[in-house]
Amino acid sequence: MHADNKMIIHVFTSEYGYKSYMSYFSLRKDKKKLLSLFIPLAVVELLIEQKQATSMGYIKETHLIHTTSPYSFNIEKASISQFLNEALLKILWQCGSDVELYNFIEKALIKFDESSFTPDFHLRFLLHLTDYLGCFPENNYSKENALFNCKKARFEKGNDAKDTELDECLHSLMQQDLFANHWQSVVPAHLRNPLLKTILSYYTEHIVNLSTLKSQEVLHMVLRN
Numbered sequence: 001m002h003a004d005n006k007m008i009i010h011v012f013t014s015e016y017g018y019k020s021y022m023s024y025f026s027l028r029k030d031k032k033k034l035l036s037l038f039i040p041l042a043v044v045e046l047l048i049e050q051k052q053a054t055s056m057g058y059i060k061e062t063h064l065i066h067t068t069s070p071y072s073f074n075i076e077k078a079s080i081s082q083f084l085n086e087a088l089l090k091i092l093w094q095c096g097s098d099v100e101l102y103n104f105i106e107k108a109l110i111k112f113d114e115s116s117f118t119p120d121f122h123l124r125f126l127l128h129l130t131d132y133l134g135c136f137p138e139n140n141y142s143k144e145n146a147l148f149n150c151k152k153a154r155f156e157k158g159n160d161a162k163d164t165e166l167d168e169c170l171h172s173l174m175q176q177d178l179f180a181n182h183w184q185s186v187v188p189a190h191l192r193n194p195l196l197k198t199i200l201s202y203y204t205e206h207i208v209n210l211s212t213l214k215s216q217e218v219l220h221m222v223l224r225n
Helices: 031-037 075-092 099-114 121-132 165-174 189-206 215-222
Strands: 004-013 017-026 043-049 058-066 147-149 154-156
Touching: 004 043, 004 075, 004 099, 043 099, 075 099, 075 121, 075 215, 099 121, 121 165, 121 189, 147 165, 165 189, 189 215
Parallel strands: 017 058
Antiparallel strands: 004 017, 043 058, 147 154
16 A cells, blocks of 8 residues: 655646646655645646535646756756746745746746856846736936935935946846846846846735845855856
8 A cells, every 4th residue: 555645736837827736746756756746836637626616626637848958957047947936936925827927937938948058047037027027117217316215216316325236237227138148248246246136125015025035045056157
């Protein structure tokens, strides 16, 4: 007689938004297979059975649509994926059905996996994501309004001696595509971590607290050059 076990799978769906489902499996036969299907940020098609409206549904079938190939492991990409997985768990748990939001996330993550590595993808992704969450910052940057105010979601005048290189870089990213074109500049290495802190502060002000992401330090160490 085989021992049975279960695990809870957290997913973001196009039809129902953020959901949690139970998956039952045989410890001897199924665990390795299921873990390979439910790699973080994998795209899967699920068949769910919901016995009661108030109970947690369980996964009857899983079909893999896309996941990172184990034969093309890249530590930089893996670090960004780990970071975005942690961030998205905090961001999406309160989101209901939103097909446009779902499609943006799915297409962006698949293209990131299949494209050449860019070290500022996570910055571009989080910025573009705010547009789908309804709080993209006001892009009113100018020589007079050169300081970004996270709380007010706009650039404004400032009397301090703050170096505006970071704010100018943020303004530049706000105008660029999710994936940098040949004419678009990649964020300089010395600005990546300060810019990420600014974007996370913006999320904390307007969406959800992202100030305690465990994977942020690992990401900084991997992408510091």
